[in-house]
Amino acid sequence: MTGAVTRHLRVSPRRLIFGILAFTFLFTLYHISPLSNGDFGRPVSIWPVHVHPPPRPHRPYPPPRPENPGWNSEAINWPGRAEEVKRAFLHAYHGYEEYAAPKDELHPISNDGVDNFNGWGVTMFDSLSTMLLMELHDEFTRALPLIQRQNFSMKQQHAPPGRKPPPAYAPFFETVIRYLGGLLSAYALSHEPILLERADELATKLAGAFDTPFGLPAFGVNTETGNYSAKHYTILAEIASCQLEYSYLAKVTGKKEHYDRSAKIMETLEKGNILRRYGMFPTKWNIMSGEPTSEGLSVGGAADSAHEYLLKLYLLTGKSDTESLKLYIQTANTILSTLLYVSSPRGLLYVTDVFPIPKPSHKFEHLSCFLPGLLALGAHTLPDSAFDIEIPAPIIHWKDADELGLYNWKELHMLAAQGLAESCYQMYEDQPTGLGPDEVLFRNGELWVKKLREWRERGRKGPPPGVFAKKTHEVASVVPDYDIRSQKYLLRPETIESIFLMWKTTGDPVWRERGWRIFKALESETKTPSGYASLYTVSKPHSILQNEMPSYFLAESLKYLYLLFRDDDLVPLDRWVFNTEAHPLPVFEWSAWERKKFGIS
Ligand code: DMJ
Numbered sequence: 001m002t003g004a005v006t007r008h009l010r011v012s013p014r015r016l017i018f019g020i021l022a023f024t025f026l027f028t029l030y031h032i033s034p035l036s037n038g039d040f041g042r043p044v045s046i047w048p049v050h051v052h053p054p055p056r057p058h059r060p061y062p063p064p065r066p067e068n069p070g071w072n073s074e075a076i077n078w079p080g081r082a083e084e085v086k087r088a089f090l091h092a093y094h095g096y097e098e099y100a101a102p103k104d105e106l107h108p109i110s111n112d113g114v115d116n117f118n119g120w121g122v123t124m125f126d127s128l129s130t131m132l133l134m135e136l137h138d139e140f141t142r143a144l145p146l147i148q149r150q151n152f153s154m155k156q157q158h159a160p161p162g163r164k165p166p167p168a169y170a171p172f173f174e175t176v177i178r179y180l181g182g183l184l185s186a187y188a189l190s191h192e193p194i195l196l197e198r199a200d201e202l203a204t205k206l207a208g209a210f211d212t213p214f215g216l217p218a219f220g221v222n223t224e225t226g227n228y229s230a231k232h233y234t235i236l237a238e239i240a241s242c243q244l245e246y247s248y249l250a251k252v253t254g255k256k257e258h259y260d261r262s263a264k265i266m267e268t269l270e271k272g273n274i275l276r277r278y279g280m281f282p283t284k285w286n287i288m289s290g291e292p293t294s295e296g297l298s299v300g301g302a303a304d305s306a307h308e309y310l311l312k313l314y315l316l317t318g319k320s321d322t323e324s325l326k327l328y329i330q331t332a333n334t335i336l337s338t339l340l341y342v343s344s345p346r347g348l349l350y351v352t353d354v355f356p357i358p359k360p361s362h363k364f365e366h367l368s369c370f371l372p373g374l375l376a377l378g379a380h381t382l383p384d385s386a387f388d389i390e391i392p393a394p395i396i397h398w399k400d401a402d403e404l405g406l407y408n409w410k411e412l413h414m415l416a417a418q419g420l421a422e423s424c425y426q427m428y429e430d431q432p433t434g435l436g437p438d439e440v441l442f443r444n445g446e447l448w449v450k451k452l453r454e455w456r457e458r459g460r461k462g463p464p465p466g467v468f469a470k471k472t473h474e475v476a477s478v479v480p481d482y483d484i485r486s487q488k489y490l491l492r493p494e495t496i497e498s499i500f501l502m503w504k505t506t507g508d509p510v511w512r513e514r515g516w517r518i519f520k521a522l523e524s525e526t527k528t529p530s531g532y533a534s535l536y537t538v539s540k541p542h543s544i545l546q547n548e549m550p551s552y553f554l555a556e557s558l559k560y561l562y563l564l565f566r567d568d569d570l571v572p573l574d575r576w577v578f579n580t581e582a583h584p585l586p587v588f589e590w591s592a593w594e595r596k597k598f599g600i601s
Contacts, residue, residue, distance in 0.1 A: 073509035081516060082565035086134045088523065088532075089558045092549060093131075093139060095530035096123045102146060108531035109547040117178065117551070118170045119155040121146060126178045126551035128186035128195075129583045130559040133570055140190070147183075148194050152205050152223050169220025169229045172209045173238040175202075177305070177581040178551060180245045185583030187252070200253050203246065207261070214290030215264035217242065232288045236281055240265055240306035241580055243313045248585045250598065259598040266324070275327060278357070279334030279394035281306060296355035299335060300365040305580035307331050308370060311378050316577040318589035325382075330391045332378060333409065335371070336416055337401035341445035342466040343481040346474075348426060349419030349466030350442055357396060362442040363485065364423075369436075369494035370580075372421035373501035379414040380505035381573060387413070400449040406456065414505075416448070419466040421502045424495040425514050426469055431538040434521030436495055438486035443479070487537035491526065491549065493556030493582065500560040504573055515564045522557075556582035 092106075100106040100113025104122040107114055116122075124143050131140045157165035180202055187195035208226030209217040216239045218228035243262040250259035268290045275281055282292040283302040299307055310328035314321050339351050341360060350364040351371055387409040404412060427436035451465035472480070496518060503511035525542065526532045532553060533545035559582050563570060576584040590600055 071513065073512065076513075078512065078565045078567055081519075082562050085519060085558055085562040085565060086136070088519075088527075089127075089130060089134060089554060089562070090136065090139075091527070092531045092554055092558070093123075093127055093136075095528075096127075096549070096554075097139075097142070099530055105551055106531050106549045107547045108528040108533040108549045109545060111530050114548075115155060117174055118152075120150055120152060120179065122178050123549075123551040123554060125182040126555040126581065128182050129189060130554055130562070132186060132189040133559065133584075134562060140186075144192065144194065147198055150198065152202050154222055154224050167227070167229070168222055170206065170223050171220050172206060172217045173219075173241055175206060176242045176245050177579060177583075178555065180206075180242075180249075181579040181581050181583040181585075182555065184245060184248055184252075185579070185585055188248075188584070188586050196252060199249060200255070203249055203258060207257070210261050210264070212287045214268040214287070215261065216268055216285065216287040216290060217261075217265070218287055233284060233286055233293060235302040236283050236285060236306040237301065237303050239285055239287065240269060240281070241309055243309050244316055244577065244579050244585060247313065247316060248588070251588050251590070251594070254594075254597075256598050259600075263598075270323075270327075275330060276392055277394065278396055279338070280331040283353075283355075294355065295357050296353060297334075297339065297357065298353035298355075299339065299351055299368050299371050300353060300363070301367040304367055304370055307335070308374050308580055311374060312577045312579075315377075315381055316585060316587055318587055320589060325386060326389055326391065328378065329386065329389050329409075332375060332413060333391065333404065334394065336412060337404050337449050338447075340416060340420075340448035340466070341442065342448055342451045343442050343469075344444040344446070345477050346426075346470045346472070346481045347466060348423040348442075348469040348481055349416065349448060350423050350445065351420060352442070352445070358399070360445070362445050364440050364442060364482070366424075366427075366436055366438045366490075366492050366494055369420070369424035369498055371498070372417040372419075372424060373494075373498035375413045375417035375420070376498070376501045376505040377573065379410050379417065382410070384410055400447055400453060403449045403453045403456075407452075415464055415467060417498075417502065417505075419448075419469070421498045421511075422467065422469050424498055426471070428495060428518060428521070430472060432541045433489070433525045433535065433538045433543070434517060435489040435525055435535060435538050437484045437538045438488045438490055438492070439484075440482040441485045442482045444481070484539065487539060488546070489526070489535040489538045490546075491522075491532060491534050491553040491557060493552060493560060496557050496560045496564075497582065500564045501573075503564055512564055515561055519561050552581060 095108060096106040099111040101124065102121045103113030104115045104117045104119060105113065106123065124146060128140065128143060154168040154170070157168045159165040180199055183195050183199035183202065186192070187199060205223040206221055209221035209228050211226070211228060212218055219231040219234050219238060220229035221227070243265065246258045246262035250256065269281060272291065274292060278295070278297060280297055281303070282294060283296040283298045284292060284294040286293050310324050310331055314325040314328060335351065338358065339354065340349060341352055341362065342349055351368050352363055353361045355361065424436065427440065428434055431437065448466055455465050496515060499511045499515045502508070522532065526535055526545065528545065531549045534548050536544035536546055571584050575587050577587060578584050594600070
């Protein structure tokens with residue numbers, strides 16, 4: 001018996017070599033994986049780029065904590081909540097119809113209307129796609145004849161007696177995202193030909209805005225004379241947020257001029273290697289020289305949708321516009337490495353501006369809260385290979401930026417999305433009204449990349465920095481992480497938009513619950529007998545209301561809430577792309593003939 005065992009254990013040279021090789025392989029595998037850092041069993045996994053991670057669950061890190069312990073998402077009547085949002089939309093829209101139409105927007109306190117976006121009835125145009133998604137066909141039917149009669153002429157400007165009235169201009173950016181986007185989306189959802197006719201006519205009447213030396217659209221244009229406004233210094237968001245609308249319009253009308261206008265913008269932005277220099281497009285531009293006028297970088301109101309449209313143009317064109325994808329990846333990576341900061345002591349991740357480079361302002365705008373949704377959308381819809389695109393390092397070298405090269409980019413994008421969405425939401429939770437302020441200023445913040453490096457050097461123990469912010473009562477400090485710079489809540493959609501996209505891309509019901517808490521706060525804090533009103537201050541419950549109900553509240557805030565609570569996938573993210581005003585446009589592909597005709601390479 002003993003002899004048999006010894007015989008069995010006797011090792012041949014071949015077996016010995018095989019054994020050594022197997023041991024070496026397993027040993028190496030262990031030491032390059034996070035298991036060696038004591039992360040075994042932890043759901044956090046930020047893999048160094050040189051290691052191919054094993055197939056992993058969609059979200060490699062723990063979910064945010066639900067606001068109500070013991071809460072069970074499955075027991076909730078989500079379709080019932082969607083119906084409540086629909087009722088809110090009807091309340092707002094009927095108030096507009098009764099007291100303000102055909103003017104632009106409702107004054108929800110004085111119950112009258114105001115013309116602040118050309119006087120063509122912006123609330124109606126901006127509401128069309130929401131009506132269709134909510135199947136509010138009576139409201140849609142009532143809107144159609146008004147749209148048929150609209151000729152987009154300029155309204156008479158008023159001036160004091162004896163003075164010449166100021167020249168009238170339609171603001172190009174707002175007109176495109178609200179009116180043109182609204183018409184095109186409603187056309188895609190309903191196939192009503194009049195909507196496309198009006199969209200084509202409107203885009204043609206706006207064409208004068210592009211008659212600048214380099215094709216960058218002017219701030220405003222007179223739809224009758226074609227003259228553009230004299231304001232030559234403009235912001236990135238206003239010159240580079242029309243590519244989705246003009247590309248889709250070219251697709252459905254077959255008109256090259258619409259395509260050319262969008263393409264020319266991208267050509268001008270890219271000339272002179274601007275993006276290569278900074279890693280993303282700067283915020284301020286001179287439309288006469290076609291060049292940036294400052295070195296400020298931001299994702300806030302001055303730039304937001306321009307960054308958003310880089311990813312979305314790629315998605316809208318059936319993932320064919322690879323130049324746009326490259327610009328998006330480079331932009332998003334630059335944002336991650338240079339504009340993200342982590343507060344102390346709560347560990348809130350926030351995105352800020354730098355001006356001059358690399359000086360951060362530590363300002364965090366509500367408008368920037370579209371960013372988590374955009375990053376999540378990119379991580380969700382782009383293949384892994386998109387994140388491996390060869391991207392030249394920016395000429396301006398950012399301290400610590402190289403740190404990010406040690407991680408899997410796609411995971412980083414999703415991680416940043418989660419951390420930023422958490423902060424955007426906590427801004428709401430922090431306020432007695434349950435609604436977030438328009439702008440805050442952080443007191444202490446350190447670059448996210450720096451905190452990541454420290455976390456990595458500590459052996460990646462615990463969750464990555466900036467992902468699980470603490471609530472105020474969970475930290476000992478009495479000094480808040482941030483001060484509120486603008487107390488207002490302007491019924492803006494950005495946080496709700498990101499919550500919707502976090503829900504769609506992670507499937508984590510906590511985002512739905514958070515959206516519901518915001519909806520309840522909207523109902524209790526902003527509702528008036530005729531609609532909903534902006535809030536003067538978020539830090540006092542039942543405080544003063546402002547006499548305004550912006551059209552984007554119906555186009556975006558209520559639409560994203562409605563879609564968040566629907567159990568079905570009414571607007572699948574792989575088949576539709578939301579413009580920056582939440583009007584969904586269908587994904588399409590250019591045919592061989594369109595490529596030839598429009599000169600698409
Ligand atoms: C909306 O009109 C659009 O989302 C735009 O891109 C910027 N923000 C406003 C609402 O806050």
